[in-house]
Amino acid sequence: MTMLQIKGLNTYYGESHILRDVDMNINQGEMICLIGRNGVGKTTLLKSLIGLLTPRRGEIIFNGDLVNRKPPHQRARSGIGYVPQGREIIPYLTVEENLQLGLEALPGGLAKHKKIDELVYELFPVLKQFLDRKGGDLSGGQQQQLAIARALLGKPKLLLLDEPTEGIQPNIVQDIESAVKRIISETGVGVLLVEQHLHFVRQANRYYAMQRGGIVANGPTSELSKAVVEKFLSV
Amino acid sequence: MQLFLESLFNGVAIGSVLLVAALGLAIVFGLMGVINLAHGELMMLGAYSTYITQLIFKQVSFLKPFYDSYVIVAIGIAFLVSGTVGVLLERTVIRRLYGSPLETLLATWGVSLILQQFVRSVPLAYASGLVVALFLGLFSPLFISDYLLSGAKGKLIRACTWGFSALVGVATGGILSSLVSKLSRASARNVDVTAPSWMRGGIDFVGITFPKTRLLIILITVISVLVVIFFLDKTAWGMRIRAVTQNRPMSDCLGISTETVDIITFGIGSGLAGVAGVAVSLLGSVGPNVGGNYIVGCFMVVVLGGVGNLLGTILASFSIGIMTDLIGAGRLLTIWPDMPSPIASTIDFFATTSMARVMIFALIVIFLQFRPTGMFPQKGRMVES
Numbered sequence: 088m089t090m091l092q093i094k095g096l097n098t099y100y101g102e103s104h105i106l107r108d109v110d111m112n113i114n115q116g117e118m119i120c121l122i123g124r125n126g127v128g129k130t131t132l133l134k135s136l137i138g139l140l141t142p143r144r145g146e147i148i149f150n151g152d153l154v155n156r157k158p159p160h161q162r163a164r165s166g167i168g169y170v171p172q173g174r175e176i177i178p179y180l181t182v183e184e185n186l187q188l189g190l191e192a193l194p195g196g197l198a199k200h201k202k203i204d205e206l207v208y209e210l211f212p213v214l215k216q217f218l219d220r221k222g223g224d225l226s227g228g229q230q231q232q233l234a235i236a237r238a239l240l241g242k243p244k245l246l247l248l249d250e251p252t253e254g255i256q257p258n259i260v261q262d263i264e265s266a267v268k269r270i271i272s273e274t275g276v277g278v279l280l281v282e283q284h285l286h287f288v289r290q291a292n293r294y295y296a297m298q299r300g301g302i303v304a305n306g307p308t309s310e311l312s313k314a315v316v317e318k319f320l321s322v
Numbered sequence: 323m324q325l326f327l328e329s330l331f332n333g334v335a336i337g338s339v340l341l342v343a344a345l346g347l348a349i350v351f352g353l354m355g356v357i358n359l360a361h362g363e364l365m366m367l368g369a370y371s372t373y374i375t376q377l378i379f380k381q382v383s384f385l386k387p388f389y390d391s392y393v394i395v396a397i398g399i400a401f402l403v404s405g406t407v408g409v410l411l412e413r414t415v416i417r418r419l420y421g422s423p424l425e426t427l428l429a430t431w432g433v434s435l436i437l438q439q440f441v442r443s444v445p446l447a448y449a450s451g452l453v454v455a456l457f458l459g460l461f462s463p464l465f466i467s468d469y470l471l472s473g474a475k476g477k478l479i480r481a482c483t484w485g486f487s488a489l490v491g492v493a494t495g496g497i498l499s500s501l502v503s504k505l506s507r508a509s510a511r512n513v514d515v516t517a518p519s520w521m522r523g524g525i526d527f528v529g530i531t532f533p534k535t536r537l538l539i540i541l542i543t544v545i546s547v548l549v550v551i552f553f554l555d556k557t558a559w560g561m562r563i564r565a566v567t568q569n570r571p572m573s574d575c576l577g578i579s580t581e582t583v584d585i586i587t588f589g590i591g592s593g594l595a596g597v598a599g600v601a602v603s604l605l606g607s608v609g610p611n612v613g614g615n616y617i618v619g620c621f622m623v624v625v626l627g628g629v630g631n632l633l634g635t636i637l638a639s640f641s642i643g644i645m646t647d648l649i650g651a652g653r654l655l656t657i658w659p660d661m662p663s664p665i666a667s668t669i670d671f672f673a674t675t676s677m678a679r680v681m682i683f684a685l686i687v688i689f690l691q692f693r694p695t696g697m698f699p700q701k702g703r704m705v706e707s
Contacts, residue, residue, distance in 0.1 A: 137575050138574075138575075139571055139574075139575065158574065158579075159571070159574040159575045160574050160575070160576075160577045160578055160579050160580065163574075163575055163576055163577035164577045169575045169576075171572065171575070175569055175571075175572035175575075177564070177565050177568045177569050177572065177573070178568055178569070179564070179568055180561070180564060180565060180568070184561060184564075187561065188561070188565055188573070188576050188578070189576065191562070191576050191577040191578055192576060192577035196558070196577070197558050197561065197562075198558035198559075237576070241576070241577060
């Protein structure tokens with residue numbers, strides 16, 4: 088079943104044309120990887136999906152609803168979880184409060200929901216140790232784990248992950264990879280992943296490759312040939 | 323000892339007026355980053371609300387037995403009045419100017435002039451009616467279920483609530499002006515709020531008299547500060563406000579309605595200005611310009627304490643208060659009687675209320691040269707980014 092459908096999406100930053108006629112489909116529970124070199128518009132696509140950027144033309148249909156004009160908080164509440172590049176942890180809130188903010192996307196918001204799902208601590212045990220620390224004082228890798236945990240707590244149907252392993256030490260990269268895998272198998276969430284690590288890319292069901300703001304190739308990741316990888320991943 | 327106590331009390335009393343006035347600004351300017359020059363006029367509205375409440379309690383027969391408690395009622399009313407006007411200001415003016423501080427500054431200055439002239443030229447009874455209408459119009463949709471407000475019938479229902487609010491407002495204005503004759507004519511003259519009998523005089527303690535009005539203002543300040551801290555730290559809306567002020571786009575992506583947060587934050591900040599207005603009305607006469615006397619001091623307190631830091635605001639206002647008392651009342655001379663004559667004459671020169679203000683602002687300016695971010699700047703690894 089198609090969960091997210093993107094048709095002819097065009098997004099601009101001011102006058103510069105970034106996304107050009109992007110088409111994409113994501114099915115329920117599917118893991119999609121978006122690859123492409125720096126500056127081709129991967130982050131712009133994710134920002135258009137969550138609503139931080141408003142596309143000029145085209146349609147974004149999520150669960151049958153046209154969401155083009157909806158503000159980010161309504162999209163979050165309708166089931167899109169967003170883990171941005173650079174993590175965007177709320178710096179002066181504690182780790183626990185940052186996690187509680189994740190509950191805001193549930194119906195009723197954080198006033199009704201107080202309990203943090205144990206699954207989060209199982210996936211990222213380090214968060215439980217640092218509950219009282221300020222979010223801004225965590226290391227990059229810990230912040231990344233916190234950002235994923237926070238998005239997960241809103242029980243999204245689609246999770247947007249923007250370069251979750253960028254600039255993070257290798258052992259935590261592995262933790263994050265296995266956590267994402269486990270999240271998909273246990274919650275059945277659909278994932279749209281922007282990634283540079285080939286190992287992580289290979290775990291996706293399908294890939295879309297971007298070049299100069301448009302989708303230029305797509306298919307199952309098992310068919311991801313060496314030539315394609317070299318062309319679209321900056322190794 | 324006695325001298326020390328008296329000095330401390332006076333300083334705290336001056337500081338608490340500053341603090342209660344600056345508390346709302348600490349939220350609006352400190353947390354939201356909105357430079358609201360109409361903050362003083364919101365205080366003025368709070369002071370006028372006290373005056374109107376007092377007159378109503380005096381004139382309306384069934385409220386007369388409760389006359390002594392009008393001050394407490396006035397605090398709530400002033401909060402609602404200033405909060406309502408603040409919300410209207412946010413929705414109509416400030417909302418369109420987020421991210422452009424210079425334009426916000428000019429626009430809110432304009433609003434402050436409008437508000438000053440408004441209380442001069444509009445009879446207070448009709449002004450109250452207008453505020454009642456605005457209050458009902460802005461907030462009654464919150465109590466109607468979302469189902470009724472959606473779609474085409476929603477627009478009709480919204481229009482109906484505004485029509486109903488307008489009617490109630492006109493009725494309130496009419497009733498007030500017929501009940502209380504003083505409110506039925508516009509007047510540019512200053513008015514006086516008389517304290518109820520239990521607030522007159524003072525309490526004697528170790529040979530010093532503490533005036534009761536001052537004590538009440540300190541009490542109002544302490545309660546306001548505690549309520550604000552509790553609200554920001556412990557409630558769901560407080561957490562949303564803190565999240566939005568620290569990272570607006572990401573909070574939006576997490577499902578927080580930033581628009582609602584803006585309205586609530588601004589409403590509470592403005593409401594606190596109203597509470598400050600009650601305190602101000604107890605200290606002196608109330609006029610259209612009363613807010614202007616406080617606005618500079620408020621900004622000074624917030625900047626000196628470190629923008630966005632409540633604890634800093636508290637300490638800054640008390641230190642300014644104590645300094646004002648030490649310099650303005652010439653207390654340094656009493657403490658150290660035989661100081662060398664050049665210093666003594668300098669201190670003597672500054673020993674009036676207005677000169678003390680000059681001295682303190684000069685000291686603050688010098689202090690900010692060395693610590694531009696105030697007494698308590700934000701710390702940590704996230705500051706640079």
